[in-house]
Amino acid sequence: MRTRDFKRPFQYKKIPINELRLQQEKDKTDRARNTAGTIKRIWSYLTREKGMLLLVILMVFISSAMGLAGPFMVGRAIDDFIVTQDPSGLGMLLVWLFIIYGLHSLSVFLQNYWMVGIAQNTVYSLREELFQQFHRLPIAFFDKRQHGELMSRITNDIDNINNTLNQSVIQIFTSILTLIGTVVVMLVLSPLLTLITMMIVPVMFLAIRWITKRTGPLYKLQQQHLGKLNGYVEETVSGQHVIKTFSQEKRVIREFQEHNENLQHSGFWAQTFAGFIPKVMNMLNFLSFGLVGLAGGILAIQGIITVGVIVIFTEYARQFTRPLNELSNQFNILLSAVAGAERVFNIIDEKQEETDETSALDIDSTDGRLTFDKVYFAYEDTPILKEISFTAYSGQTVAFVGHTGAGKTTIINLISRFYNYDSGAITLDGIDLKDIKRSSLRKHMAFVLQDAFLFHATIKENIRYGRLDASNDNIMKAAKDANAHDFIERLPNGYDTILDQDGSGISQGQKQLITIARAILADPAILVLDEATSNIDTVTELQIQDALKRLMRGRTSFVIAHRLNTIQEADKIIMLEQGEIIEQGSHQELIAQQGHYFDLYKGQLKDHA
Incomplete structure (x- = not known):
């Protein structure tokens, strides 16, 4: 022995x-x-x-x-x-x-x-x-x-x-x-x-x-x-x-x-x-x-x-x-x-997240028009974003592309006010983000991230996290819109199936569909997607893309893209390099320019050939 x-x-x-x-x-x-x-x-x-x-x-x-x-x-x-x-x-x-x-x-x-x-x-x-x-x-x-x-x-x-x-x-x-x-x-x-x-x-x-x-x-x-x-x-x-x-x-x-x-x-x-x-x-x-x-x-x-x-x-x-x-x-x-x-x-005693000004506004609704005007941001004295300027109009889809460390995630963090910018201005419907209460701003936002996070709770409770007062019928409708209803119904306890903290027992794609249902239930005006279809099999990816299209319809959406074939229909594509915008426009416009985006797109086509 x-x-x-x-x-x-x-x-x-x-x-x-x-x-x-x-x-x-x-x-x-x-x-x-x-x-x-x-x-x-x-x-x-x-x-x-x-x-x-x-x-x-x-x-x-x-x-x-x-x-x-x-x-x-x-x-x-x-x-x-x-x-x-x-x-x-x-x-x-x-x-x-x-x-x-x-x-x-x-x-x-x-x-x-x-x-x-x-x-x-x-x-x-x-x-x-x-x-x-x-x-x-x-x-x-x-x-x-x-x-x-x-x-x-x-x-x-x-x-x-x-x-x-x-x-x-x-x-x-x-x-x-x-x-x-x-x-x-x-x-x-x-x-x-x-x-x-x-x-x-x-x-x-x-x-x-x-x-x-x-x-x-x-x-x-x-x-x-x-x-x-x-x-x-x-x-x-x-x-x-x-x-x-x-x-x-x-x-x-x-x-x-x-x-x-x-x-x-x-x-x-x-x-x-x-x-x-x-x-x-x-x-x-x-x-x-x-x-x-x-x-x-x-x-x-x-x-x-x-x-x-x-x-x-x-x-x-x-x-x-x-x-x-x-x-x-x-x-x-x-x-x-x-x-x-x-x-x-x-x-x-740690310094808390900066409190909202007493004059900060509660916004009941928003058109979702968001503007960056010469925004500068540094993290621990290291410049991350420099003179960033663009506008996302109501209902538009804006995609961010660029190499790792270009500043894509930082822009998303500024939009959601996880960080505050150092200079310039970010406005929502003409109102500076710093003049809007964080809770009020985030109430109109939803996130679908690359790593789907689920709580140790039932599937029903995980979807309801998007809107706590939602009825069971609302939850089921959101799941259907997210193409998640069918696989949930096949589980032993259906919507009452308890998930582990890491969501073990269901696939990565199924976890992502649940997070999409959660976002649909929240009914946000602004949507943030961080390459929600990466590392997903082809069949599930088509289901997720179909659910995302339904989710993005009529909403201002910000997409962090790693695979360029997923953002060709975006209204505006912004290419970042070392914290600066080097190109922006539609897919067709950027391809026609034959600049950095064109080289990146051509390289990905070659990799998948």
């Missing part, structure tokens, strides 16, 4: 010192602004639940007070009843101890129960705000980022925040209150023993500072590597057909292992340094107990303090170091959550 060659679960690797130093340098400039600012923003979400938060804080006060009262009562029992051998009041004291620890347990349960609700409401708001922000961001934002990495923000990072809120907020409150209360009672009982106990605090502070200086950047590296890993997984899952077609499985697995190892080792070192804290704290706890026991014994022998005070102090010394220990542990968890929260807030 053939065994598979797996790596060992973990291979020791040195700390990623270069990445750590880069992250530490970045943190020096960002820490004051980011960490404090991020915690403040998380707190602003928590305070939306003021009523429940006040109840939680009240329960924290009660549990902390009961936690302090318990050891004090035990110490009094030793001095008043055990040392004196007078058990007369011991029974009542035990009753009080039962009440104290009962209240402590009840308050701890309630504060945890209510805090879970606050945490869930907080991450619900964060997740909803982040998702809404995704839909307010410009298309350019998504063009520059891995989709899987963005998905990691709304899943892993927000889950990290949720876990921290559930674990850390109450613990931090409790630890601070316990620390303050313990110091006050210790000072009342014995200032000298309090001073001895606090001798370990500077050592604790220096140790924690040394550790957290490394854990913070390592947690951020861990979150970054997790985001990159998620992005890579999403990319490879979506591209399985391409990977298998080119037999790149081994390369993809190797690259995944690199991402996985980066995450493994950054996580290993983050957890390793974080694990130092409880070990250091335990060692200092034992040192503190030893000092308290030694000094307390000497003071008790001299009659300065009682045995009960030593017992109380020993317990309070433990309670004094325990909050410090818990605060240091929670600080590590908090750093991890802050790293995730920063990634979430970075998206929320």
Whole structure:
């Protein structure tokens, strides 16, 4: 039996010192602004639940007070009843101890129960705000980022925040209150023993500072590597057909292992340094107990303090170091959550798609007459379009041709206002596009793209996406006009057939027919076609072309063409080269000119000969 060659679960690797130093340098400039600012923003979400938060804080006060009262009562029992051998009041004291620890347990349960609700409401708001922000961001934002990495923000990072809120907020409150209360009672009982106990605090502070200086950047590296890993997984899952077609499985697995190892080792070192804290704290706890026991014994022998005070102090010394220990542990968890929260807030703070002017118009109808007048557009300081001028009259079909990178898709993006042009003017029925609300403009547009996108839903719901208030009869009519009705009816569940996200189960041509039906149902005045018939078999292509002709009738249509035989009937053909119009006219006019278009057309004829 053939065994598979797996790596060992973990291979020791040195700390990623270069990445750590880069992250530490970045943190020096960002820490004051980011960490404090991020915690403040998380707190602003928590305070939306003021009523429940006040109840939680009240329960924290009660549990902390009961936690302090318990050891004090035990110490009094030793001095008043055990040392004196007078058990007369011991029974009542035990009753009080039962009440104290009962209240402590009840308050701890309630504060945890209510805090879970606050945490869930907080991450619900964060997740909803982040998702809404995704839909307010410009298309350019998504063009520059891995989709899987963005998905990691709304899943892993927000889950990290949720876990921290559930674990850390109450613990931090409790630890601070316990620390303050313990110091006050210790000072009342014995200032000298309090001073001895606090001798370990500077050592604790220096140790924690040394550790957290490394854990913070390592947690951020861990979150970054997790985001990159998620992005890579999403990319490879979506591209399985391409990977298998080119037999790149081994390369993809190797690259995944690199991402996985980066995450493994950054996580290993983050957890390793974080694990130092409880070990250091335990060692200092034992040192503190030893000092308290030694000094307390000497003071008790001299009659300065009682045995009960030593017992109380020993317990309070433990309670004094325990909050410090818990605060240091929670600080590590908090750093991890802050790293995730920063990634979430970075998206929320991204510049949104430019808002419409308050004077922007809602247009109820349009003739579809669209004019470009000396339009210039640059993407990240790189000129894409230069002095573009043309007019598409109502009902005309305008086709764009040219080599890859000539600017065809950019023109479409400007028409739909996915981008705003830098200078010149684009007008619709004489109104500048910037003076029309985006939602109003796009309401009169429909797109049939080269890559047909369908949602994980029924065919009926996918077609209805073009007009949500459409009846079943409207949907069926649109499908018939798109030549999609016959094949839909042959499916096991007809229009109620559920499609996967990539539309598997039906052919590429059938997916395209569904998107055409969706566009027909939307009944747009302006239509955008991005080579909707590419990579389709001949029979289906004829069906699609017939459906497109029916769809384009009476509408202003913009076609991005790669195969010139599909646009010979266009009213106007615009040839682009390096962002400039070099020729425009009808097919016959351009052929007669025997220029660039003629050469391109002749070359395609030769290729298909």
